[in-house]
Each structure stands twice: as structure tokens, then as C-alpha cells.
Amino acid sequence: MLTVHTLHAVHQSQAKTFDTATLRENFLIDGAFRSGEIRLTYTHYDRFVVGGAVPDGGSLTLDTVAESGTDSFLDRREMGIVNIGETGTVEAGGTSYTLERGDVLYLGMGSGAVTFAGQGRFYITSAPAHRTCPTRQIAIGDAKEVKLGDVASSNKRTIRQFIHPDVMESCQLTLGYTTLEDGSVWNTMPAHTHDRRMEAYLYWGMEDAARVVHLMGEPTETRHLMVANEEGVVSPPWSIHAGAGIGGYTFIWAMAGDNQSFTDMDFVQPAELR
Numbered sequence: 665m666l667t668v669h670t671l672h673a674v675h676q677s678q679a680k681t682f683d684t685a686t687l688r689e690n691f692l693i694d695g696a697f698r699s700g701e702i703r704l705t706y707t708h709y710d711r712f713v714v715g716g717a718v719p720d721g722g723s724l725t726l727d728t729v730a731e732s733g734t735d736s737f738l739d740r741r742e743m744g745i746v747n748i749g750e751t752g753t754v755e756a757g758g759t760s761y762t763l764e765r766g767d768v769l770y771l772g773m774g775s776g777a778v779t780f781a782g783q784g785r786f787y788i789t790s791a792p793a794h795r796t797c798p799t800r801q802i803a804i805g806d807a808k809e810v811k812l813g814d815v816a817s818s819n820k821r822t823i824r825q826f827i828h829p830d831v832m833e834s835c836q837l838t839l840g841y842t843t844l845e846d847g848s849v850w851n852t853m854p855a856h857t858h859d860r861r862m863e864a865y866l867y868w869g870m871e872d873a874a875r876v877v878h879l880m881g882e883p884t885e886t887r888h889l890m891v892a893n894e895e896g897v898v899s900p901p902w903s904i905h906a907g908a909g910i911g912g913y914t915f916i917w918a919m920a921g922d923n924q925s926f927t928d929m930d931f932v933q934p935a936e937l938r
């Protein structure tokens with residue numbers, strides 16, 4: 665079963681008037697992981713799509729998605745998949761890839777129908793593409809590791825870059841995930857914006873009762889979203905994206921836009937945030 669929800673782009677002057685429920689409707693991605701379903705959110709931020717596929721021992725095929733207006737979803741798109749569950753397989757273009765928890769698969773434009781199977785919980789990201797880059801499976805050991813933060817600032821963390829120019833080629837999609845060390849709670853602090861790229865976060869590896877207080881909004885108009893395990897947030901180009909968690913967590917970041925330069929960020933120091 666395939667469900668697609670559309671999120672339209674919101675202007676920052678409107679976002680600052682939203683109450684909690686309206687903020688959540690417009691920026692929180694919840695309910696993406698349901699047994700036996702593929703659930704996608706089609707955003708109008710760089711036409712970036714995020715979602716989940718949970719085959720739960722069976723198999724689920726993603727092919728035609730009416731929102732893209734193409735015969736097959738990947739006819740003019742590339743895709744990045746992260747398995748956040750147990751071992752599962754993804755089959756595309758006649759090849760089957762076995763993904764362990766934390767493995768990433770990049771599918772180039774024109775890969776055709778994609779079939780998810782096994783016990784994987786697959787996080788799906790997709791951006792429009794203009795050429796075919798080679799499909800590639802990237803294990804955790806193949807990712808580029810960047811250590812950031814320190815214990816004193818409660819933000820010691822490891823950034824793992826998978827779909828990233830230093831690791832492999834893609835059209836515009838970049839993707840990786842960041843894991844907090846025990847006792848550290850803050851991600852992406854100091855915060856930043858990057859008007860050149862939108863970004864989507866998916867929080868996972870959390871206890872059911874835990875929450876991340878995700879900060880969004882223009883730097884001088886911040887708002888927060890209480891985010892549970894396996895929930896995501898779409899971050900418009902004008903918004904900061906940062907958070908503090910109750911307990912440990914990992915978050916998948918994925919971006920699309922004018923450049924693939926991970927370090928192209930406009931930093932905002934805590935004293936400048938409102």
C-alpha cells in the first residue's frame with residue numbers, strides 16, 4: 665500500500681504566526697513507518713521526497729507515484745535509502761542489495777521499480793536528478809566520519825557522511841547521519857541555516873518515551889517541535905535545524921539544492937538566537 669502526503673512550502677513570515685498544531689502539520693513528518701506500507705511525503709522544498717517502507721517480512725514495491733507525473737518514480741529522480749531496522753533487501757534494476765541496520769543505498773536516476781523486503785525499516789529520500797549516477801551501496805565502514813563537539817558543551821557527536829562528494833557521486837542528494845555520544849544531547853549547536861539547500865531530519869534510535877526538542881524557524885523567531893522516535897522534520901531554507909534529546913539518538917540528515925557543500929553553512933551563535 666502506497667500513501668503520499670504533499671507538503672507545500674511555507675514562507676517564514678507565515679510560519680511565525682503558526683500555533684503548535686499548525687507548525688506540526690506543516691513541518692513534522694510522522695507516521696512514515698507502518699507495517700506493510702510505503703508512506704511518502706512529497707515536499708515542495710526542492711521537490712524533496714521523504715518516507716518509509718516497512719515490508720515486515722513481506723515485500724513492497726515502489727514504482728508509479730502520481731505526484732511525480734512519470735511512469736516510474738525514479739525516471740527523473742535519484743534516491744537514498746537508509747535501513748533503520750533489522751536486515752532487509754532492496755531490489756532495483758535486477759540487482760538485490762542486502763542492507764544491515766545503518767547501511768545506505770543510493771539508486772541512480774532510471775533505476776525503475778524498487779522492491780523492499782525482509783525485516784528492514786527503510787527510510788526513503790529522493791530528489792530530482794538530471795543524469796544517472798552509479799547506484800552504490802555504502803556500508804557504515806565506507807562512510808566518511810567527522811567528529812564534532814565536546815562533552816563540556818553536551819554536543820559530542822559523530823557525523824557519518826554517506827551520499828557525499830568525498831564518498832560517492834550523486835546529482836544533488838547528500839545524506840548521512842549523526843550519532844550523539846552518551847551524555848551529549850545537542851545536535852547542530854551552534855545552529856546554522858543554508859539558504860542554498862533545504863534539509864530533512866529523521867530522528868531514530870530513541871527510546872519510545874523519549875523526545876527530541878527540535879528547534880526550527882528563522883534564527884530570531886525560533887519555534888520548537890517535540891519529536892518522537894522515527895519522526896522527521898522538514899527544514900526550509902530559511903530555518904535553523906537543531907535539537908536536544910532526552911537520552912541518546914541518531915538523526916539522518918538529507919539535503920538537496922544548489923550545492924553539495926556540507927560545510928556551506930551560515931552559523932548562528934546561541935546569543936543571536938531568539
Ligand SMILES: O=C(O)C(=O)C[C@H](O)C(=O)CO
Pocket residue numbers: 812821823841842851852853858863905917926929
Ligand atoms: O550534528 C550536526 O551538526 C549535523 O549533523 C549537522 C547536519 O548534518 C546539518 O545540518 C548539515 O547541514
Ligand SMILES: [Zn+2]
Pocket residue numbers: 856857858863905929
Ligand atoms: Zn544544515
